[in-house]
Amino acid sequence: MSHNLFDLSGKVAIVTGASRGLGQQFALALARAGADLVITSRNVESLTTFKSELEGLGRRVLAVQLDVRDFMSIQTMAEAAHKFFGKLDILVNNAGCNVRKPALEVTPEDWDMVMDTNLRGAFFVAQAVGQYMVDRRYGRVINIGSVTCVSGYAGLAPYCASRGGVKQLTMSLADDWGPHGVTVNCLAPGWFKTAQNAVLYQDAEWVEYITDRIPLNRPGQPHDLDGAVVFLASDASAYITGQTLLVDGGISTGSTHAVPKRKGAAAPTPAPTPAPAPTPVAPAPPPMPVDASAAPGKEEAIAEFREAVTKEDPAIILEYLRALEQMLTPDEVTSYRQYTYLTAFAPNVKRVDELCQTGHWMEAKRFADEVRSGAELFEEVAALPAKIAATRTAFKDSLLKNFKEAFDREDMQRAMALLEEMDKTLTPEEAAPYAEMAREVLHAKKENLGVRFKMSMEDKDWIQALRVGEQLVKEFPNSAYAKEVEGMINKLRERAARQMGGKH
Numbered sequence: 256m257s258h259n260l261f262d263l264s265g266k267v268a269i270v271t272g273a274s275r276g277l278g279q280q281f282a283l284a285l286a287r288a289g290a291d292l293v294i295t296s297r298n299v300e301s302l303t304t305f306k307s308e309l310e311g312l313g314r315r316v317l318a319v320q321l322d323v324r325d326f327m328s329i330q331t332m333a334e335a336a337h338k339f340f341g342k343l344d345i346l347v348n349n350a351g352c353n354v355r356k357p358a359l360e361v362t363p364e365d366w367d368m369v370m371d372t373n374l375r376g377a378f379f380v381a382q383a384v385g386q387y388m389v390d391r392r393y394g395r396v397i398n399i400g401s402v403t404c405v406s407g408y409a410g411l412a413p414y415c416a417s418r419g420g421v422k423q424l425t426m427s428l429a430d431d432w433g434p435h436g437v438t439v440n441c442l443a444p445g446w447f448k449t450a451q452n453a454v455l456y457q458d459a460e461w462v463e464y465i466t467d468r469i470p471l472n473r474p475g476q477p478h479d480l481d482g483a484v485v486f487l488a489s490d491a492s493a494y495i496t497g498q499t500l501l502v503d504g505g506i507s508t509g510s511t512h513a514v515p516k517r518k519g520a521a522a523p524t525p526a527p528t529p530a531p532a533p534t535p536v537a538p539a540p541p542p543m544p545v546d547a548s549a550a551p552g553k554e555e556a557i558a559e560f561r562e563a564v565t566k567e568d569p570a571i572i573l574e575y576l577r578a579l580e581q582m583l584t585p586d587e588v589t590s591y592r593q594y595t596y597l598t599a600f601a602p603n604v605k606r607v608d609e610l611c612q613t614g615h616w617m618e619a620k621r622f623a624d625e626v627r628s629g630a631e632l633f634e635e636v637a638a639l640p641a642k643i644a645a646t647r648t649a650f651k652d653s654l655l656k657n658f659k660e661a662f663d664r665e666d667m668q669r670a671m672a673l674l675e676e677m678d679k680t681l682t683p684e685e686a687a688p689y690a691e692m693a694r695e696v697l698h699a700k701k702e703n704l705g706v707r708f709k710m711s712m713e714d715k716d717w718i719q720a721l722r723v724g725e726q727l728v729k730e731f732p733n734s735a736y737a738k739e740v741e742g743m744i745n746k747l748r749e750r751a752a753r754q755m756g757g758k759h
């Protein structure tokens with residue numbers, strides 16, 4: 256047994272709703288800890304790129320279609336996952352949705368959609384996967400809840416009700432399955448910026464409002480959840496079940512100011528976003544210069560800069576820094592620049608570093624793009640594209656390796672999916688030889704099937720002719736062979752049925 260309590264090597268984890276947002280982050284965190292993955296979406300094609308990214312980490316990955324509102328779809332997903340891996344160790348019940356409306360405007364359809372997805376769906380996914388865990392007397396179910404498991408928010412009535420239900424469901428399942436070696440916990444994120452609530456984060460006033468209520472003074476970033484999900488999935492949490500772990504920067508404390516804020520007090524400095532472990536935490540920002548008397552308008556510019564810092568958008572912070580710099584002494588410029596770098600840019604630089612080391616080129620690029628405005632001022636930011644380019648080579652190598660492996664296994668479906676991925680990530684010159692290789696093999700396969708079809712026809716082996724013919728139509732629908740087969744398919748079926756009858 257591994258001595259690392261958080262090691263998930265050899266475990267199989269299902270993450271539902273992994274096409275974007277927190278679901279992808281959960282899957283990444285578990286894969287980095289060693290787990291093989293089953294990832295799901297209602298649109299399985301949307302998982303292709305992410306699947307390759309996970310495979311780039313050396314994990315086995317199965318992408319499966321799943322609509323948690325459809326009972327049969329749940330059963331099919333669980334069976335397919337179990338059949339592929341032979342066991343299921345971890346379930347992250349993440350798929351979820353939301354409807355934001357004042358309670359008086361909520362329709363029965365709104366209510367049903369949220370409840371069916373977040374509560375009914377979570378239960379039946381847990382049930383379908385849990386049966387395999389109970390049989391093996393091992394399992395870790397992690398239901399994704401929310402800070403709304405424990406508190407109410409205006410405009411979120413169905414969502415809060417569904418999340419309260421998830422918390423209760425967690426306790427009930429924990430009691431049910433504890434004797435069978437399966438733990439069930441709820442991981443409850445606070446306020447995180449994802450597609451589900453992107454509209455809120457476009458509203459600067461709202462961001463300020465919510466930030467003010469979070470003791471750690473910033474909304475969450477998806478990687479803030481890495482530690483909690485790995486913990487609940489691992490042996491480190493073996494004796495914990497039925498619990499709800501809030502990862503919310505403290506907002507569930509109730510965070511209400513019980514004394515008036517002191518007038519004229521400095522605006523709180525947002526806590527710097529910590530880089531995920533094992534990256535060391537960024538040093539605390541230097542104290543802000545306070546001499547506001549030297550230049551006219553300087554005090555206002557400092558206030559505006561501080562205000563901009565709370566928005567957490569590097570480009571905006573930089574814009575206000577530039578305006579402020581006109582009024583600063585050289586020493587102050589150095590101090591403000593250093594502060595800006597540590598607050599707005601260093602976390603992303605660290606994150607890109609880490610992602611580059613683990614070969615997550617696409618994610619690294621996303622983080623680098625968020626801070627590219629700082630390239631002119633900060634050499635660490637300017638160096639990011641080169642760093643990523645180097646990692647891209649590693650990424651390309653892993654893509655090509657997977658492609659060749661699929662090719663050697665004659666898994667042409669997988670090889671073609673990887674080819675599509677290459678089209679998106681490689682230059683046409685880089686991708687060309689592989690596309691040519693695939694074309695040649697496909698051609699050979701088509702000809703081989705065509706010859707086998709003709710020979711079966713000549714031998715009057717209608718059963719074989721039908722089998723090969725149907726394969727031709729399925730795999731090469733536009734080929735001349737397929738047209739030929741289609742023209743005679745009914746007759747072939749009759750003949751094959753007669754031949755089959757004769758064989759009994």
Ligand SMILES: NC(=O)c1ccc[n+]([C@@H]2O[C@H](COP(=O)([O-])OP(=O)(O)OC[C@H]3O[C@@H](n4cnc5c(N)ncnc54)[C@H](OP(=O)(O)O)[C@@H]3O)[C@@H](O)[C@H]2O)c1
Nearest residue numbers: 272273274276277296297322323350351401447449450451
């Ligand atoms: N973002 C936050 O601040 C926050 C806070 C607390 C809790 N949460 C919860 O955390 C989970 C992920 O949140 P997110 O912000 O990442 O949301 P998101 O960006 O909207 O992603 C939701 C995921 O759920 C999947 N999904 C939605 N309806 C589904 C259905 N009927 N069947 C199967 N899959 C379905 C989506 O997949 P497809 O569309 O590809 O099928 C998508 O992958 C959700 O349960 C959410 O309620 C989020």
